[in-house]
Amino acid sequence: MNPQTLLEGLILSLVAIAGGAVVLTRDPLNQALGVSFFGLMLSAMFYIFQAPDVALSQMVIGAVALPLIILLTLARIRRNTK
Amino acid sequence: MKLRLTLFGLGICGLVALYGTVIAHMPGPGKMHSPYSRAINKLCVPQRHVTDAVTAVNFDYRGFDTLGEEFILFASVMGTLVLLREAAENKGPLSGDSASEPRNVRPTEAVRVTALALVGPTVVFGVYVVTHGQLTPGGGFQGGVVLATAPLLVYLADDFKTFKRITSHALIEISEAVGGGMYAVIGAIALVLSRPYMTNVLPLAQSGGIASGGIIPLISIATGLEVAAGFVLLLYAFLQKTLAERESS
Amino acid sequence: MFLWPPLPVVLPLFTAAFVAAAGPYLPRKLVDAITLGTAAAVMAVCCLLTLQSSGSAIVYWFGAWVPYGHFPIGVAFVIDPMGAGMAAFVAFLVMAAFTFSWQYFDDVRTLYHSLMLIFLAAMCGMCLTGDIFNMFVWFELMSAAGVALCGYHADETGPLQGAINFSVMNTLGAFLSLSGVAMLYSRTGALNFAGIEVALQRQEHLGVFLPIVFIFVIAGFLVKSAAFPFHFWLDDAHAVAPTPVCILFSGVMVELGLFAAARVYYSVFAIALLPWLPALRTLFLAVGATSAIVGGLMAFGQRHLKRLLAFSTISHMGVMILGFALFTSTGLAGTALYVLGHGLVKGALFVGAGILLNRFQSVDEFALQNVGRQMPKTAIIFILGAVGLAGMPPFATYFGEAAIEHSGTQAGLPWISIVIMLSGFLTAGAVLRVAGRVFFGWGEKPTGESRAPRIDLKREMQGQKSKTPPTMWLPAAVMLIIAIALGWFTPLRQAILRDATWFRNTRGYVAAVLHGSAGGPGQYHVPVPHAMPGMHIGGVWMPDMWREVITLALAALLAAIALFPYAIGRRAGTALRHGAALAMRPLHAIHSGKIGDYVAWFTVGIAALAGYLALRR
């Protein structure tokens, strides 16, 4: 097995685990962190699978913009609850 | 709930089995047969003088898809604005409940300085990514999101006056619309010359240069403008209430 | 030739951006005029395209990317009269909605206009595109604009759950569709419909791959077309969406789901899936019949006016799916005519509901009892609408039904007529019952036992009006008149039959796309169409009219029984009501309004459809 294949297998497994973790985390705040990690893993996956354009998109979106929007949503919901 | 889970259990077993059947019929590694990708890989440098094939597909070969995609962003941002603005209006921006809010913790001086110091490089990097999409990975979309984080850094640095000034709502809204409209108009240049919509009619310049690709860099800039403005608006919509409160405190 | 084809999409998109930017600084009247004008221009262009494309399809390669050695590398619009005609119809209904909303919304900013125009562009894109990923893009744009419009000044202050349900279901469907597209691409390496078709012909050992992928690809369209059991989101979305938006949701958006499924089937899969044709027929007939009956029953069980109309849409969608499921030209032509007739009639009925909502701030049947005594125009809208839903001859719906029934009988499926009758009977009965109660004050007051959905409405409209402005009832009148006129216009019916024949011509389609010149017409031969059966009524001859008369009479009887259950005796009436309530309980239970249930149904539905095809050959 060459290192590239090994790397591919590893990152795919990590994506699978991170995805499962996002779903199974029931607390939205922890989940936001999970999504951030999941996004990062996907981004790494794209990079390893030779898709740098997509990796860059996924990085700015999945690991930064999306978690930010989620946190802001949670903040607003919490505010409303008070 | 029990009925739902039973139903779902049945369904998902079937669905996974079917999905598996399809996977088993999909060609294995190295046996993929895609005339499309072969054609693009062969044509994109000679035809478009563009070194990043993904950008060529995105903004030229399948540029019409990207026009639709731009407007998906546009529609969603407007929808979010509508929904959240109304929520703010119902109570009025400065209603009483802000007083009971715990004061937000002020960032330390170190955070402020770092955040402000990062604004410049972020803008430069964003502009670079937007304008070099035809050469290296990146393009209007990725660069646009990077640009959108610049005002956010100003916000993190707790400089609300500047934040409000640079994110003047009307201006940003107009930039977003201009970005979207510009894309539609660039495509229409070809119509004037009686060529099909989105035809790349500009001179292509030397491959590897920043002006290579004809209309591709222009479209990329339009996209960057739209995406950056769109994401600022999204963040703004979610931040709106917090902002009003911070300002009053 | 280079100018017209992209305009139905590009023009509204550009105007949407313009209105979003400049709208706040322009007078509202001007914005209204600009947007209405854009919709009118789109309609004009689409009509032109319909005429231009009859005889030879227009193949338009964006960016002048003509096929590279007969392999498509760009995105194409493939415009045939069926698609262009559908786009023209979309634009017409958008015009009607704009006219209606002229005085319906007041304080609204111009974002509404922008979103409506984007919605229009997306629907036109769906009609005209010849590329599977491009279709996915317009589908997503349609959903995004639709969800935003759904939550826009929602008619009910209650939960916006309807919009969430809409969004989740459609997005899930779209993801499964996209997965299907990826799977197809792995075997064919193409995204253009014709390109995929040609590549599939060359493939061997496809086995059950193809039928499963077909169901995956059309999953999103099935959800959109509100076929049972994917229909649940539709009535929820209609319950909360603003009325002018409902006109579009019911009138064309749902129908476009079926259109897209038919387009994908006939331009990509038809020949490759030939061994599965009997199984496909059984499948879609079952889905259509179930939708028709479940939708009808649920419509009759509603007291929320807009949900009632939404369920009736589900029922009529069932009829249209039946027409498609016959896989004949006549059946497809009948469906097309039915789409036109139903869209117009349903649009008029939603306008009627909107007028009531505007004046009385309610769409609850019981709350509205007897309030409409002084509203003859609205009463006429409702009664004519019921007649149209029952499929009575002056309306285009009749001619659609007649063609579907004829084709069904020829295929040895006479029970189709009974299902169509049932659908008309239940939905027309429901509308007549409402009309009787609201405009004539008939019927007993509700007792405690009846289901009472919480209905509280926000005042989104311009206060209470003592008089309904003509911009509100006029669209309904125009729509009803056109629904009648279309049916009588014999050349139109002939043209639709011819267009349906070409729509089904897979080989002609592929040849036109891959061997035509850039932007120029691709030549193909249309087989000489037979006259549309049961429909040449140059004189007064109307063969199957008795069915529709019986349907309408029974519907009136049903409405009367529902209004005066005790006329047949206290005990018999009580027994009837309890019996009906008991029978309807399971149906009400599955329409739970909870998204988790809907997703479970979605999973089971897709597994059942694809599984059936995989196991049958």
Added chain:
Amino acid sequence: MTTYAYVVAAWLFAIGLFGIVTSKNLVHMCLCLTVVQASTYLLLTGVGYRPGGTAPIFVNLPAGAPIVDPVVQALMLTDIVVETTVVALMLALTVQIHKKTGNCDPNATTALQG
């Protein structure tokens, strides 16, 4: 590895659906939707991948090197935009629902029953 990518895609699709069906919070549900979406990324990545291939950037590429499919990558870019915007729109709806009903439980009794 492409087959493994497909298997992970199937897993993400299934687990995401499971999350949506059992979700007790609308925010959680939106995030499960992103997991379902991620399954389409994996599928597309797998479809476009060539073993030993390089990214489709034509700078100093050795002649004859296998190149991964740029078309599916362009599709994925569109896909990512769609995801973000749809999720943002749904989160905005969630905020609105929470504001009006005081909770974000998708199983709360709604006016849409029956």
